[in-house]
Amino acid sequence: MTSSGTPLDGxxxxxxxxxxxxxxxxxxxxxxxxxxxxxMALHVLQRLxxxxxxxxxxxxxxxxxxxxxxxxxxxxxxxxxxxxxxxxQTGLMHCETxxxxxxxxxxxxxxxxxxxRLAAGLLAAQAEVALAVTGAGASLQPxxxxxxxxxxxxxxxxxxxxxxxxxxxAWFATLAMTQVHFDDEGAFRNINTLDELQQxxx
Numbered sequence: 532m533t534s535s536g537t538p539l540d541g542x543x544x545x546x547x548x549x550x551x552x553x554x555x556x557x558x559x560x561x562x563x564x565x566x567x568x569x570x571m572a573l574h575v576l577q578r579l580x581x582x583x584x585x586x587x588x589x590x591x592x593x594x595x596x597x598x599x600x601x602x603x604x605x606x607x608x609x610x611x612x613x614x615x616x617x618x619x620q621t622g623l624m625h626c627e628t629x630x631x632x633x634x635x636x637x638x639x640x641x642x643x644x645x646x647x648r649l650a651a652g653l654l655a656a657q658a659e660v661a662l663a664v665t666g667a668g669a670s671l672q673p674x675x676x677x678x679x680x681x682x683x684x685x686x687x688x689x690x691x692x693x694x695x696x697x698x699x700x701a702w703f704a705t706l707a708m709t710q711v712h713f714d715d716e717g718a719f720r721n722i723n724t725l726d727e728l729q730q731x732x733x
Contacts, residue, residue: 539650542629545583546622547575548615548676549590549597549636550607560593561722562636571722574639576600582646583632587625589618614697615676616688623685632679637721641677642713649679649711656709659684665716673710674719675699 549562549572562572572588580586588604590597591612597604605625607617615635622631630653632646642648645663653661663677676699684706691702713719 538654539630541584543583543646544626544628544631545579545586546631546633547572547588547636548618548633549588550618563593563596566639571639572636573600575634575636575641578641578643579634584628587622589621609692616692616697616699616702620688620692623682626682629682630679631682633676635676635721638719640718640720642715642718645677652709652711653679658709659706660703660708661711663713663719664710665713665719675703677719
C-alpha cells in the first residue's frame with residue numbers, strides 16, 4: 532500500500548466507517564450489502580487502499596465478515612452506536628501514522644484523488660482537519676465523513692464525546708478547519724436505502 536502522489540507519503544492511515552446500524556436500509560449492515568458484485572465496503576477499500584499507507588475498518592457488527600477483507604477491524608470504544616465521531620475516535624486510537632483519512636462504507640464511488648487533494652488542502656491551510664465539499668454558493672455541500680485529520684486532535688475529540696457531543700460539524704467548528712472542493716458530486720454519493728442500492732447497482 533502506498534500514498535504515492537500525496538504530499539504526506541508514509542504518513543496517512545485510511546479509516547472506513549462501517550459502524551452504523553443501517554436503520555434506513557432496514558437495519559442491515561450497509562457495508563456488507565452487494566453493489567456491482569461485491570460488498571459496498573470492499574469497493575471503498577479497493578478505492579481507498581492505493582491512496583494510503585494502511586487501512587482500518589470501524590465496525591460494530593459482523594466483525595468476522597469485515598476481517599475477511601484482510602485489514603484490522605475495530606469496534607467503537609463507546610457503546611450504543613453513538614455515530615461517526617465515535618468511529619473516528621476509534622480510528623485515531625489505533626492509528627500509527629500522523630494523519631487519518633475517513634470514508635464511509637456506503638460511498639463506493641469515492642474519488643481516486645481524495646487523499647492527495649485533502650492532504651494538499653490541509654497542508655496549505657496548516658489546518659487540523661480538511662473536509663471534502665462539492666457544489667458552490669447556496670448549493671455548497673460539505674461531506675464531513677470524507678475528512679483528513681491530524682491524529683493530535685484525539686484528546687479534543689475524546690473530550691467532546693465524553694461531554695455528550697455527537698455532531699460532526701459542531702466538533703469540526705472547534706478545530707482549525709479547511710474545505711477542499713471536488714467537482715464530481717456523484718463520487719460522494721452515499722447509498723442509504725435498498726431502493727438507492729437497486730437504483731445504482733447497474
